[in-house]
Amino acid sequence: MNTDLIILLCVIPLAAGVLNVFLINQRAASRCVSIASFVAVLALSMYFLLYTAPLTGADSVLVSQMGGWKAPFGITMVFDSLSGLLIAAAATVALGSYIHSFSTLDPAVERRYYHPLMQMLLFGVNMSFLTGDLFNLFVAFEVMLMSSYSLLVIGTGMKQMRQAYKYVLLNVLASTIFLMAAGMVYGMFGTLNIADLARIVAEIEADPARSLPTGFTALAVMFLLVFGLKGAFFPLWFWLPDTYYTIPIAVAGLFGGLLTKVGVYTVARLFPLIFASDGAGGISLTIQVILVVAAAFTMFLAVLGAVSQHEVRRILSIHVISQVGYMVFGIAVMSGNALAGCAFYMIQHMVVKCALFLCCGVMEKHAGTDDLDKLGGLLKRDWKLGVLFFIAAMSLVGLPPLSGFFGKMVIIRSGFGEGYWYLGVVGLVTGALTLLSMLKIWSYGYCNPTPKDGYPVQTEPKAVIAGNRPAYFGIAMLVLAALFLGFGAEPVYTVAFKAGEQLENPKAYITAVLGDEAYATAESLAAEHAEIQVDSVQGSPATTDVRTDERAGSPVLAEVATHAPAEVSP
């Protein structure tokens, strides 16, 4: 197969977005184009996943060098199991919330640029998942953020504007820090290609005579700050509940499902590969402590916040944060299994969280409010919605055999196995509290009797159900996907474990992007040092010779040698 075709995952949404600008104000045509684009992205990502499933090593990572410029000089697009899983989940979520929006979105909002913006959002998200270059990652983030800014303010009132302002300001700040950090990476290593960075770090780890550049950990913390803000880690989550509270529900579902996961994904991609290194083959203590603390507090404090809330939207949006904690937990443990659990948890959470938000949208259609005090009796009015909500909620809680269970099980087990029992305990307690908050929505909203004086807005149950067919369709699609992730966890986990292995052992990724000889250097360096230690030849002079010889052989390394002024020998 021509691996250059992976870029279609970005090109299709871009093309659909452009086409939708020409089709503006033609609702039916726009909808057809958008749905076709989402379905095509979903099908293609599934196809690539199935294609790479039986392959191993560097073959299982599909690479395309933009414009034919070889890495690390050009921009590289990399499709591995993790990106594939996330793109497939992103397309599913986008499709579900898009179909849902047919019945819940205000036509005045839909009329303008809603359709192209949805496509551009998916374009940015897919490019973030695919890119193998730090600067390109910044560009992808910007594409995604620009679309999200516009989707936030589209058709707004004052309240929404105020929250959007906060969101824009924070993200502009985060983007600036990201750009500064990327510049520092270039200054330290002379490259921005992720595989090339991973190779340099692996070489430094293999060579006791070299150490990481000064300020490497500070750089890692800067990146953690940026991605933590996007991913809503403790203590950078404060923007999230307010923002998701005010926007149209279909957009809230999409954002709740997608956007935080992009931040988590970049941490899962960059930290095991590069930034968590301590320069000697281990994990940097600073980064580990930050990740562990962030995971524990994100899980626990956020779920407390969710339990204390009394409006469905707020409960759900604060839950987004709490669930992100589990993913950070997986990254903090940083073993292959934990990262696999993290990957699985990300995709299941995207689907389930979006489904819950969409259910909330229909609840609002019934009652005109999402305040639990004014709700009740929804199960009697609309049992189908009740069933859909219940399945989604229990998937989120992680009741076996639903999808959340398999995600949490793998993460928490690897936590206990690797000596992070305290995180495991926090995870279990958080799971129990999640159940509590979901049961709160269930009992107040669905099981309690209808309030005596009715809902704030009087509606006819049959009319609401008949008027929101697409909404039910969108929710049902996502709930089916969640059920598939639960009952079909086995095949999904096969791919997820592969993703975890690829993250833990970067050899496949590096050789796929840079070619065979690049990684061989790090391995031969390690071998040389093993020999030197056995022969008890004195360390430094011999090592230096070996290194220069190795470098002369590879043009890529020679390039790095001239560009890396900050290699400091101890």
Place this chain on the structure above:
Amino acid sequence: MSSSILRTAMGLIFPLTLLFAVYMALKGHNQPGGGFIGGLIAAVALVMVRMSHGRDVMASVMPFHPRLLIAGGLAMAGVTGVVPLLFGHPLLTSRAPYVHLLGEAIHVPTALFFDLGVLMVVVGVAAGMIFRLGGEVDPA
């Protein structure tokens, strides 16, 4: 703003600025310049027309919605990028053949079309902003 000096001078400034924009865009392949800068210069020409002649003339200079320019430019750049895929090359691969025209060998890189697309997007965005800030968009 209404100044007859500016209005008269615009007859000369406007075509010259546009010409300079095209020149900058074309020379960008090998030298400083390019579609983005060319687009900004062309946008300056539009701003000056708006300032000197007002909205009606502006509307006749650009008788369509700027979004068409943005989408058209994006489409042009996108198509330039995608065509190499059809021939089995990675996205955005560029060819730079020489075209013989009237005895001259002219360098025509395919990246030129990408640059022109960028130019259209920049002009479209700038024009859209001018229309908006002038409060002249149809009330809708």
